[in-house]
Amino acid sequence: MKYIDEFRRRDLALKLAGAIAAEVEPSRRYNLMEFCGGHTHAIFRYGVQDLMPGNVRFVHGPGCPVCVLPIARIDNAIELVERQGVILCTYADMLRVPASGRRSLMKARAGGGDVRMVYSTQDALRIARDNPGRQVVFFAIGFETTTPPTAVAIQQAQAEGLTNFSVFCNHVLTPPAIRAILETPREPDRGALAIDGILGPSHVSTVIGSRPYEPFAEAFGIPIVIAGFEPLDVMQSVRLLIRQLNQGRHAVENEYTRAVTRDGNPKAQALVAEVLELRETFEWRGLGWLPNSALRIKDSFADFDTERRFELTPSPEQDVKGCECPAILRGAKRPTDCKLFGKACTPENPMGACMVSSEGSCAAYWTYGRFRGESAA
Amino acid sequence: MCLAIPARVESIDPSNAMAQVSLDGVRKEISLALVDDVAVGDYVLIHVGYALNKISEEEAQQTLELFAEAGLLGAVN
Numbered sequence: 001m002k003y004i005d006e007f008r009r010r011d012l013a014l015k016l017a018g019a020i021a022a023e024v025e026p027s028r029r030y031n032l033m034e035f036c037g038g039h040t041h042a043i044f045r046y047g048v049q050d051l052m053p054g055n056v057r058f059v060h061g062p063g064c065p066v067c068v069l070p071i072a073r074i075d076n077a078i079e080l081v082e083r084q085g086v087i088l089c090t091y092a093d094m095l096r097v098p099a100s101g102r103r104s105l106m107k108a109r110a111g112g113g114d115v116r117m118v119y120s121t122q123d124a125l126r127i128a129r130d131n132p133g134r135q136v137v138f139f140a141i142g143f144e145t146t147t148p149p150t151a152v153a154i155q156q157a158q159a160e161g162l163t164n165f166s167v168f169c170n171h172v173l174t175p176p177a178i179r180a181i182l183e184t185p186r187e188p189d190r191g192a193l194a195i196d197g198i199l200g201p202s203h204v205s206t207v208i209g210s211r212p213y214e215p216f217a218e219a220f221g222i223p224i225v226i227a228g229f230e231p232l233d234v235m236q237s238v239r240l241l242i243r244q245l246n247q248g249r250h251a252v253e254n255e256y257t258r259a260v261t262r263d264g265n266p267k268a269q270a271l272v273a274e275v276l277e278l279r280e281t282f283e284w285r286g287l288g289w290l291p292n293s294a295l296r297i298k299d300s301f302a303d304f305d306t307e308r309r310f311e312l313t314p315s316p317e318q319d320v321k322g323c324e325c326p327a328i329l330r331g332a333k334r335p336t337d338c339k340l341f342g343k344a345c346t347p348e349n350p351m352g353a354c355m356v357s358s359e360g361s362c363a364a365y366w367t368y369g370r371f372r373g374e375s376a377a
Numbered sequence: 378m379c380l381a382i383p384a385r386v387e388s389i390d391p392s393n394a395m396a397q398v399s400l401d402g403v404r405k406e407i408s409l410a411l412v413d414d415v416a417v418g419d420y421v422l423i424h425v426g427y428a429l430n431k432i433s434e435e436e437a438q439q440t441l442e443l444f445a446e447a448g449l450l451g452a453v454n
Binding site (some may be wrong): 001002003004006007012015016018037038063064065066091093118120121122123133142143145146148149152160201202203204206207229232233236239255257258259265267268271274322356357359 | 378379380381382383385400401407410411412413420421422424425426429430432433434436437439440441443444446447448
């Protein structure tokens with residue numbers, strides 16, 4: 001496929017590996033956090049870690065929307081299905097995420113709840129049109145990439161007068177999470193590697209642009225390179241980070257220029273701004289409550305806000321005992337540091353969200369890296 | 378969740394709201410609500426049924442040239 005195959009070429013990967021090996025300074029440390037789970041999976045799936053010199057290490061970030069959603073919000077979604085009897089439309093990733101008491105949307109469905117997997121917000125609108133007598137809720141999760149399609153659906157529902165449709169909005173923002181990671185003191189004695197550079201988000205950045213990261217590079221003195229999700233993109237971005245570190249620079253650079261500009265997609269940004277606004281605070285699994293880190297539905301679209309349409313009870317949250325998802329999401333621990341990893345917790349029987357999602361670090365380790373020695377991981 | 382796939386625009390509805398794209402030979406209908414000025418033959422990034430952005434062929438070529446340049450550097454060592 002065009003724009004995929006040429007960015008996965010083995011011969012070029014080996015050449016890039018050679019260039020990286022030539023450019024690293026052996027005495028220096030290069031701990032690079034890839035923010036996105038998409039990058040974590042590319043690194044493991046294509047063996048990028050094995051092509052790196054020993055002093056280039058990847059620290060896995062929190063960029064997995066399914067993983068950072070607090071259990072309380074999934075409990076709310078299950079409550080909507082079981083107590084309110086709504087048709088709940090959700091992206092596939094959410095179905096198997098463990099909620100309180102080892103429940104999940106999948107189990108709610110098995111128990112007779114009407115949970116439907118959708119590919120697009122357009123599918124959710126269609127289900128609402130086809131079921132005028134039922135309440136249809138779209139369980140909206142995701143970072144800036146996934147937010148504009150939700151905004152489009154809300155606008156469309158209002159224009160069509162689709163009164164049985166609402167959105168349970170859980171959209172979160174990338175920059176506040178990056179800030180939280182950079183502001184949290186690292187605990188080297190507890191295994192948290194210091195971070196020397198950041199591989200910035202690919203498709204989040206197609207929407208928001210590279211500009212929002214500029215204050216972080218400046219304030220924290222850390223180089224940031226926006227990186228595409230293909231393996232050669234990751235390797236080239238590593239090379240750009242190494243170069244900046246060697247030169248003592250800390251700028252935002254963009255490797256993924258075929259899709260990302262400094263200003264992003266203004267049309268998508270405008271649509272989101274019309275329908276959604278900042279929440280004062282929102283809870284992230286692993287990062288806690290972060291100010292101005294999520295979006296809610298504006299008053300002008302209040303009729304389409306699930307949280308105003310239904311009374312949702314705040315759930316007494318029970319995180320799974322022994323699950324290290326929170327520390328793993330901060331990049332403070334690795335999946336193999338978790339006692340449950342590969343034993344009680346596998347993709348077939350997940351205990352934590354990081355093992356469920358196709359962007360979770362635990363899923364990446366399990367699928368591609370579980371037999372790897374810890375020194376290489 | 379943030380994954381997006383490049384696809385070629387094969388045709389555009391008269392309303393300009395929807396387009397048909399080809400994903401490795403598989404046809405799919407997607408929304409154009411988030412992008413402007415898309416034409417048949419353009420490549421767009423598809424995410425949850427929406428075109429997120431156009432892909433710049435020129436920029437893609439430049440990136441590939443940078444990889445090739447790394448090859449020269451890598452070969453020296």
